[in-house]
Amino acid sequence: MTQTDTTTAGSGGSGATGGSGRADGLLAPVPDEDGAPFFRYAARGELRVQSCADCGEPRFPPRPCCPHCQSFDSLWTKMSGRGRIWSYVLPHPPLLPGYAAQAPYNVILVELADAPRIRLVGNLVASADAALNSVPPERLRIGAPVKAAFHETDDGLTVVRWLLERP
Amino acid sequence: MKDATAIAGIGQTPFAKRLPESEKTLACRAILAALDDAGIAPSEVDAFASYTMEDTDEVEVAKAIGAGDVTFFSKVGYGGGGSCATVAHLAAAIATGQASVGVAWRSRKRGSGPRPWTNTRVQLPTPAQWTRPYGLLRPADEIGLLARRYMHEYGATRDHFFNVALACRNRANQNPAAIMYERPLTREMYMTARWISEPLCLFDNCLETDGALACVVVSAERARDCRHRPVYVHSAAQGLPAQVHGMVNYWNDDPLTGPSWTAARRLWKTADFGPQDIDVAQIYDAFTPLILLSLEGYGFCARGEGAAFTEGGALEIGGRLPLNTGGGGLSEAYVHGFNLITEGVRQLRGTSTAQVPGATTCLVTAGEGVPTSALLLRS
Numbered sequence: 001m002t003q004t005d006t007t008t009a010g011s012g013g014s015g016a017t018g019g020s021g022r023a024d025g026l027l028a029p030v031p032d033e034d035g036a037p038f039f040r041y042a043a044r045g046e047l048r049v050q051s052c053a054d055c056g057e058p059r060f061p062p063r064p065c066c067p068h069c070q071s072f073d074s075l076w077t078k079m080s081g082r083g084r085i086w087s088y089v090l091p092h093p094p095l096l097p098g099y100a101a102q103a104p105y106n107v108i109l110v111e112l113a114d115a116p117r118i119r120l121v122g123n124l125v126a127s128a129d130a131a132l133n134s135v136p137p138e139r140l141r142i143g144a145p146v147k148a149a150f151h152e153t154d155d156g157l158t159v160v161r162w163l164l165e166r167p
Numbered sequence: 168m169k170d171a172t173a174i175a176g177i178g179q180t181p182f183a184k185r186l187p188e189s190e191k192t193l194a195c196r197a198i199l200a201a202l203d204d205a206g207i208a209p210s211e212v213d214a215f216a217s218y219t220m221e222d223t224d225e226v227e228v229a230k231a232i233g234a235g236d237v238t239f240f241s242k243v244g245y246g247g248g249g250s251c252a253t254v255a256h257l258a259a260a261i262a263t264g265q266a267s268v269g270v271a272w273r274s275r276k277r278g279s280g281p282r283p284w285t286n287t288r289v290q291l292p293t294p295a296q297w298t299r300p301y302g303l304l305r306p307a308d309e310i311g312l313l314a315r316r317y318m319h320e321y322g323a324t325r326d327h328f329f330n331v332a333l334a335c336r337n338r339a340n341q342n343p344a345a346i347m348y349e350r351p352l353t354r355e356m357y358m359t360a361r362w363i364s365e366p367l368c369l370f371d372n373c374l375e376t377d378g379a380l381a382c383v384v385v386s387a388e389r390a391r392d393c394r395h396r397p398v399y400v401h402s403a404a405q406g407l408p409a410q411v412h413g414m415v416n417y418w419n420d421d422p423l424t425g426p427s428w429t430a431a432r433r434l435w436k437t438a439d440f441g442p443q444d445i446d447v448a449q450i451y452d453a454f455t456p457l458i459l460l461s462l463e464g465y466g467f468c469a470r471g472e473g474a475a476f477t478e479g480g481a482l483e484i485g486g487r488l489p490l491n492t493g494g495g496g497l498s499e500a501y502v503h504g505f506n507l508i509t510e511g512v513r514q515l516r517g518t519s520t521a522q523v524p525g526a527t528t529c530l531v532t533a534g535e536g537v538p539t540s541a542l543l544l545r546s
Contacts, residue, residue: 030296090362095304105302121298121301122301142319
């Protein structure tokens, strides 16, 4: 699967029109052309990362060409979905209302087991569809192993969330 | 470029949570004050530089103040990362003969104006698709994530962040223009303050402010005929590191060595002196942990030693590296770091409200975490 495949998830690059209509008040991603495949694979329950079709280097965030060998051919490589917490924060208000309602919640940065230095921002939750504050803050720890879960948002996009390997 | 140009004038409006005048009016007041400080007529101005986030454009400013024909104008991107580069662009233009009198400015109503995390219900395109939906909404959240990792790797504590907040507040307490003038900070106030984004509390965050500042850049020769002692632009650099990604610089190999490292390499390479020769520093302090990262990036200590560097009053007057002597973004005003430039000038003129005795060299830096810029100033 190459990056030039037509995508079904998300809108085009400059679209700032979507993403405001979720019933839970959270923001939906507005994927651009490069990022759309990530969300399309997530909708299938797959965590995939863009990588170079020529030299094989994974890269994030997605972009048109490889920073290592300058090739424009890319693949979306399936990851095991496992990683470790690289860091985390606990935001408190003032926040957008949908987030304030769940604050303090966690935001984590996950370093992927299969692709060191590829790190994804996400949330640690008790289950794929649970609230952003469903894991007690004292359970958060840098280095804790986590695995990907997939949550379909109110407006039909799927985001990657994270569960503790040892809940 | 080295010492070929100088800052000959500085100007500012009052700083407040809310000012009645428009950004355009505030910009004009700051610019005219800076020109008056230099003793240069507005009709002589032929160069302008500001930030891309500045809403007052050079056409409007030039018309309003009565500038003559303008032969150089420039805008620098990435928010607070642009502050020092505005001066650097003017210095380069003047040193290469493209202009003779340059004005850099920043006018901002962020104290009373909109904030994106309370007013914007619309998701932004790239790169926000990777961060904002997960609730990483504000710069404080983005820097908090780096700060937590820094604490984990190097044993930094909230006491180290407090050292930064305290040094800035102590200096603001000496500066009648500062928003936090005569409002002391204690360790107990810091440790019991409300969280903004754990591990960052209220006092780890800069002050959103209404206000404007400006400075005038001319050739070194011209500066010697101006009203005040020239403050020379000794060295300047911008820094956009490999694989940088704006505020959320999490995706390069080592997110804890940010744009300051890139800017610093070039800054020192073209200077006659090094970090050990700096008398006073004005380091961008939108959030306290940025100071620790910048102390390392600009070479005042080794990697991982930024927290320990702040101990023992090192950042206070009389300490190893007096910091943000007007109070900085944390306690004087947050106007995208431009007040750090003007305070650097005051120090080298010998007119700061928290004067470092005999200061002849000053480092000024712009926003860390975004593509940045820095200046070495000397008297």
